[in-house]
């Protein structure tokens with residue numbers, strides 16, 4: 001049912017990429033746009049379908065994705081999904097345009113990983129706006145060399161800051177690669193770059209207060225508007241789009257803990273650990289003598305269903321001091337007064353959620369883009385402590401205590417509080433969001 005005041009004539013079609021770290025920000029963005037008077041239609045693949053009951057204001061359309069297997073290699077998955085989705089999406093848009101003569105589609109807002117949407121929107125002469133669910137710095141890194149394989153600034157030595165941020169990323173010597181995965185990677189990078197360059201505008205889930213320099217550089221590279229409209233989750237506080245069931249009992253447990261005493265540990269929705277890393281984490285948390293809330297997703301420890309690989313005697317040792325859950329209501333956890341630190345894989349959503357609550361981070365990135373986020377957190381903003389090298393219980397104990405209680409972590413904790421204040425001001429002003437809304441009404 002439409003909410004009173006909704007402009008019936010202004011519909012936005014959101015195209016989702018079906019993973020948690022993408023679904024959350026896209027549906028948060030949809031919630032924001034809905035609250036500003038737009039009608040929202042969410043188009044998504046069958047794979048990892050969102051729970052429609054959590055978003056009664058949206059119209060959801062599931063599109064046949066013809067995916068046979070679970071995603072193995074992410075690049076091949078991406079390229080297959082984009083290829084499979086095209087004709088169904090085209091048909092869907094045709095039907096919508098006929099049906100919605102009076103309730104016109106203002107624009108297609110697509111996750112840039114669903115790059116096929118841009119060219120189809122262009123065929124229908126509908127504006128297409130790309131959404132980067134990652135940071136402006138990673139968008140910049142992507143554009144500067146990923147979206148344009150002929151240019152790699154690390155090789156040219158043109159931008160020292162970018163070189164520093166991207167030094168963990170694999171070099172993109174695309175010509176030298178010829179196996180199927182690398183071909184898929186080259187194709188995906190090229191198509192994403194092309195789709196972004198041809199979009200009507202780009203929305204980034206970031207804040208001017210956080211990424212002013214990267215945003216300025218991005219705007220220099222582009223002739224289209226770039227909106228820093230984040231942090232999306234702060235504009236949609238009630239919105240939950242978890243694919244896994246959130247264990248809310250952990251909030252009652254947090255209620256019993258002292259202020260700022262608990263370290264929250266979560267590596268997001270995709271990262272996996274080896275059994276040995278899992279054991280080192282367990283002993284590190286036991287040895288640090290701090291209360292902890294640890295998210296272990298089922299299947300996230302190689303060779304285990306869940307936590308059956310925990311060392312004998314672990315539970316007795318940590319007793320009531322530790323809590324392990326399969327999935328947490330993370331935004332609520334980070335906003336809880338008992339939480340004083342976040343050991344994270346540095347996914348961009350987790351990064352923004354932590355910054356907005358002023359929770360200093362222990363950073364252990366798992367993949368390339370997370371390495372870039374960790375670099376920003378630990379070396380540029382200095383609001384995180386990096387946990388490098390092999391995971392080892394002694395190093396974990398030392399790093400968690402530095403983050404949470406030791407004197408040498410005080411600066412990190414204080415800086416993160418200053419970042420929280422800056423984020424609050426940015427979110428309150430709604431400058432990026434207002435610019436975006438103004439632009440959407442001008443289409």
Ligand code: UDP
Nearest residue numbers: 021268269270295327328330347348349350
């Ligand atoms: N999340 C959650 N509960 C958990 C772990 C994660 O709700 O127990 C949410 C988290 O709040 C974030 C998203 O899942 O919005 C993970 O996105 P992120 O970009 O941090 O990492 P990814 O999962 O994409 O690696």
